[in-house]
Amino acid sequence: MKKHTLLLALIFFLMIGTTQAQRTGEKYDREKLEAARVAFITTRLDLTPEQAQKFWPLFNGFNDLRERNLKEMFDLGRIMDDQLSEEDAKSRIARKFELQRKMIVDEEKFVKDLSGVLTYNQIIRLNGLSREFARHIYQRRREDGKK
Incomplete structure (x- = not known):
């Protein structure tokens, strides 16, 4: 389980890094952004592979x-x-x-x-994860823009 979570976290950070490497004003890669969102939500909810497949x-x-x-x-x-x-x-x-x-x-x-x-606790946590992901991407873009 820990290996799976670490792998998802690694994929997430790689995808975020790739997405954020693009300059402001350039078109973003929708597939990479979607993959990053999937990794973000999967990691934050700590989904098992079986849960992820159904979720x-x-x-x-x-x-x-x-x-x-x-x-x-x-x-x-x-x-x-x-x-x-x-x-x-x-x-x-x-x-x-x-x-x-x-x-x-x-x-x-x-x-x-x-x-x-999912458990009801996971369902509750899911509620704000899309907004949290959007905030995370926005903050990363702002930080990259300042560099």
Whole structure:
């Protein structure tokens, strides 16, 4: 178990280093960034290989669904022209609430599905890991930019 965790940590740091070696303003390598995110989450949750094999398809499916819903909510808030009828605005707000309710149901199903793979402590820790990873990448980029 320790060897597996050390290997994942090594992969994580190599991927972060490679990702961070790129200069600000250059296009980032999406595959390397995704591999670094996988290593980061796998390491932080201390997933066993069996857990990881079951976890990632569930996580990726939920994450894709969540991002589609968030994009739709963002698009609903955008006004393309200066005039938006009251009826259209009312409809957009109603759809936004629909999406929010759907996202809660989706998350409840995701947690239920995950509970067969992870412990509830791991599920709780998962909550902030995506944000923590984004913060970590941002801080690394800032540090590299100062050098």
